[in-house]
Amino acid sequence: xxxxxxxxxxxxxxxxxxxxxxxxxxxxxxxxxxxxxxxxxxxxxxxxxxxxxxxxxxxxxxxxxxxxxxxxxxxxxxxxxxxxxxxxxxxxxxxxxxxxxxxxxxxxxx
Numbered sequence: 001x002x003x004x005x006x007x008x009x010x011x012x013x014x015x016x017x018x019x020x021x022x023x024x025x026x027x028x029x030x031x032x033x034x035x036x037x038x039x040x041x042x043x044x045x046x047x048x049x050x051x052x053x054x055x056x057x058x059x060x061x062x063x064x065x066x067x068x069x070x071x072x073x074x075x076x077x078x079x080x081x082x083x084x085x086x087x088x089x090x091x092x093x094x095x096x097x098x099x100x101x102x103x104x105x106x107x108x109x110x
Contacts, residue, residue, distance in 0.1 A: 006103065013109050017033075017109075032055055032056055035054070035059040058083075062081075066107055069088075
C-alpha cells in the first residue's frame with residue numbers, strides 16, 4: 001500500500017500527537033491510545049497489564065480492518081470490541097510490518 005507524501009503525513013500525525021499529549025508516544029503508546037479510543041471509555045481503575053495488551057490488540061485489529069484483514073464482530077457484555085479475521089496478514093519483515101501499521105495510523109488520525 002503506497003501513500004502519497006507518506007513521510008510528511010507521518011510527521012503531521014506525530015505533530016498532532018505532540019500537540020495533544022506533549023510528546024510523541026512510541027508505537028506501543030499509539031496503539032494503546034487507539035485501543036482506548038475504540039473502547040470508548042476510561043476504566044474506573046487503572047487498566048491491568050492484560051487489559052493494556054487487549055487494548056493494543058483492539059488497536060491492531062482496528063488498524064488492519066482498514067486493509068480488509070479484520071472486520072468488527074460486535075462488542076461483549078463489558079463493551080469491549082471484538083473482530084473476526086477475514087484474511088491472513090502477509091508475512092513480512094519487521095520494517096514492512098511497522099510501515100504498514102504507520103500507514104494505518106496516519107489514516108486513522110486523518
